[in-house]
Amino acid sequence: MALKAPLTKLPIRTADSGFYKGFSQHVTIPSKILIGLLVI
Amino acid sequence: MLNTFNSFILQNFASWYVWVVAAFVLVCLLLAVWPAAGRLELGAVGDKPEFTNFSWFSMMFGAGIGVGMLTWAVAEPVYHFNNNPEVIQGLAGAAAADNIRNAYKWSFLHWGLSAWACYAIVGLSLAYFSYRRSLPLTVRSGLTPLFGKAMSGPLGHVVDVVAVVATILGVAQTLGFGVEQFVAGMSRIGIGEWLMNEEGTSSSTGIIVAIVVIMSASTLSALSGVGKGIKWLSNINMVLSIALLGFFLIFGSTVFGLQALVLGVWDYLIALPEMSLRVWRADATETGDALAGWQGAWTVFYWAWWVAFAPFVGVFLARISKGRTIREFVLGAMIVPALMCFVWFTWAGGTAIDLELNGAANGVISAAPDGDKIFAMTEFMLSPLLGWLMAVMIVILLMTYLVTSADSAVLIVNTINAAGDEGPKARPHIIFWGGGAGCGGGRAAAGRRPEGDPDRDGDRCAAVLAGDAADVHRADQGDLSRHDAREGRHPDACRGPGRWPAGRAGARVIPG
Numbered sequence: 001m002a003l004k005a006p007l008t009k010l011p012i013r014t015a016d017s018g019f020y021k022g023f024s025q026h027v028t029i030p031s032k033i034l035i036g037l038l039v040i
Numbered sequence: 041m042l043n044t045f046n047s048f049i050l051q052n053f054a055s056w057y058v059w060v061v062a063a064f065v066l067v068c069l070l071l072a073v074w075p076a077a078g079r080l081e082l083g084a085v086g087d088k089p090e091f092t093n094f095s096w097f098s099m100m101f102g103a104g105i106g107v108g109m110l111t112w113a114v115a116e117p118v119y120h121f122n123n124n125p126e127v128i129q130g131l132a133g134a135a136a137a138d139n140i141r142n143a144y145k146w147s148f149l150h151w152g153l154s155a156w157a158c159y160a161i162v163g164l165s166l167a168y169f170s171y172r173r174s175l176p177l178t179v180r181s182g183l184t185p186l187f188g189k190a191m192s193g194p195l196g197h198v199v200d201v202v203a204v205v206a207t208i209l210g211v212a213q214t215l216g217f218g219v220e221q222f223v224a225g226m227s228r229i230g231i232g233e234w235l236m237n238e239e240g241t242s243s244s245t246g247i248i249v250a251i252v253v254i255m256s257a258s259t260l261s262a263l264s265g266v267g268k269g270i271k272w273l274s275n276i277n278m279v280l281s282i283a284l285l286g287f288f289l290i291f292g293s294t295v296f297g298l299q300a301l302v303l304g305v306w307d308y309l310i311a312l313p314e315m316s317l318r319v320w321r322a323d324a325t326e327t328g329d330a331l332a333g334w335q336g337a338w339t340v341f342y343w344a345w346w347v348a349f350a351p352f353v354g355v356f357l358a359r360i361s362k363g364r365t366i367r368e369f370v371l372g373a374m375i376v377p378a379l380m381c382f383v384w385f386t387w388a389g390g391t392a393i394d395l396e397l398n399g400a401a402n403g404v405i406s407a408a409p410d411g412d413k414i415f416a417m418t419e420f421m422l423s424p425l426l427g428w429l430m431a432v433m434i435v436i437l438l439m440t441y442l443v444t445s446a447d448s449a450v451l452i453v454n455t456i457n458a459a460g461d462e463g464p465k466a467r468p469h470i471i472f473w474g475g476g477a478g479c480g481g482g483r484a485a486a487g488r489r490p491e492g493d494p495d496r497d498g499d500r501c502a503a504v505l506a507g508d509a510a511d512v513h514r515a516d517q518g519d520l521s522r523h524d525a526r527e528g529r530h531p532d533a534c535r536g537p538g539r540w541p542a543g544r545a546g547a548r549v550i551p552g
Contacts, residue, residue, distance in 0.1 A: 006173055006185075007173065007175065007184045007185075007188060007189065008173050008174050008175070009174070009175075010175045010176055010180070010181060010184060010189070010191060010192055010196075011192055012176055012178070012180075012192060012196065012459035012460075013192075014458065014459050014461075019468070022458050022461060022466075023457050023458050023459075023469070024197070024200070024457060024458070024459050026194070026197040027197050027200040027201055027204065027456065027457050027459075028457040028469070030197075030201050031200075031201050031204040031205060031208075031453075031457065032472065032476075034201070034205050035204075035205060035208050035476045035480070036476070038205070038209065038480070039476060039479045039480050039483060
């Protein structure tokens with residue numbers, strides 16, 4: 001059985017502009033909300 | 041609520057923690073010794089290491105252990121000298137000479153290969169996938185062999201969010217514990233009586249001021265990046281740590297420490313398989329319950345705390361290890377730091393035990409709160425002026441360790457949020473995360489309740505919860521299936537019988 005070729009690209013969408021430019025909003029915003037709630 | 045969650049985790053997943061961490065050790069060592077794997081470079085052909093060996097090791101050690109060493113190198117051997125599984129089973133006497141080797145064996149378990157393997161396994165997988173497969177330097181990349189392109193989507197987002205939350209909680213725990221020791225140290229060197237309250241513990245004002253100072257310095261260092269602030273602070277850490285260690289080597293119980301080191305390493309290696317795999321279950325007998333409680337309060341708690349730190353330290357190790365081979369990485373990230381911990385524990389902690397055992401210290405060190413033991417010991421050993429100078433050096437060391445923990449954590453959180461990219465303008469986000477970690481640490485430190493309060497160890501519970509969340513995908517990265525063993529109850533594991541004696545002013549943290 002042939003092995004699958006290893007993955008060499010994993011595109012993660014990041015914001016093109018604005019306050020979160022260069023960041024993944026799907027990760028950054030939930031993280032900030034969770035940390036804020038935990039601290040409070 | 042945290043106590044309830046924590047009890048649930050410790051009742052049902054204690055064996056999971058024990059066996060998964062044992063597997064991490066095995067996998068890392070196998071990869072290092074396997075000829076084809078060991079010589080694989082964590083980078084493209086021709087990539088050279090970015091940092092010198094000294095800086096590389098200093099950054100790893102500072103991020104991985106740091107401030108915990110200053111507290112627990114002295115405190116933990118003393119604790120285990122008084123109580124450990126051999127004492128519980130009646131095989132050794134508490135605080136007896138025949139219990140010294142047991143004290144070190146258990147200390148080495150918690151700070152040795154197992155601890156560093158938690159970081160090394162994550163660092164290895166992320167470095168491999170990032171530098172050899174060109175995947176983003178973020179936690180989700182380590183899970184691509186299992187989930188493939190699905191890691192680009194919501195599943196990958198969840199993984200990274202868990203990693204970020206675990207990192208901030210872990211760093212907050214470290215800050216919460218370390219800042220108390222820092223405040224106690226500042227009080228000792230005469231900064232001001234306002235730092236301590238009437239009970240002899242850190243005042244809320246002292247904690248807040250310390251948190252603000254530490255997080256401000258951390259944020260500034262994080263803003264300057266890995267190549268500047270973090271590297272130079274880590275180098276300062278290492279130089280001061282070596283100087284402090286040198287003090288204990290020359291003026292401490294040198295022979296006792298050497299004996300403890302040689303015999304401790306021997307006992308540790310011989311007992312490592314059994315210690316790594318044994319799970320004590322509460323069985324409604326006094327001994328069984330005590331053993332299960334001890335393991336929950338010490339070993340499982342440590343594993344959870346190391347695992348909570350593993351996403352951050354792992355990404356950090358991967359970030360600074362480009363160009364190293366796997367064998368080099370395991371040596372530098374696992375074996376050498378473990379040996380350094382052993383040396384600290386035997387010379388600093390050994391001096392404390394020796395002074396208490398021969399009656400010279402007359403209980404001064406044992407009676408001191410955890411975070412104060414090292415100060416109590418150096419004050420006892422030195423003249424007032426030299427003791428003060430030594431305390432100043434320890435306070436500086438505490439501060440630099442706390443700062444490097446926090447700033448490297450903030451930097452790594454930013455890297456994860458930016459899908460592995462260090463480049464984006466991150467100033468406001470760095471400031472947010474610095475503030476978040478600082479607030480969390482302040483809450484952890486200021487929220488300590490008096491002895492006897494059932495919520496006293498809520499913050500320790502938070503560390504266990506963070507570790508459990510991180511542990512799930514840590515085991516996946518090691519290609520292990522999840523154990524789901526049923527455990528007996530550990531009703532007091534969270535509270536840790538005997539873990540936090542009265543008068544504790546500071547306690548443990550890591551690797552940061």
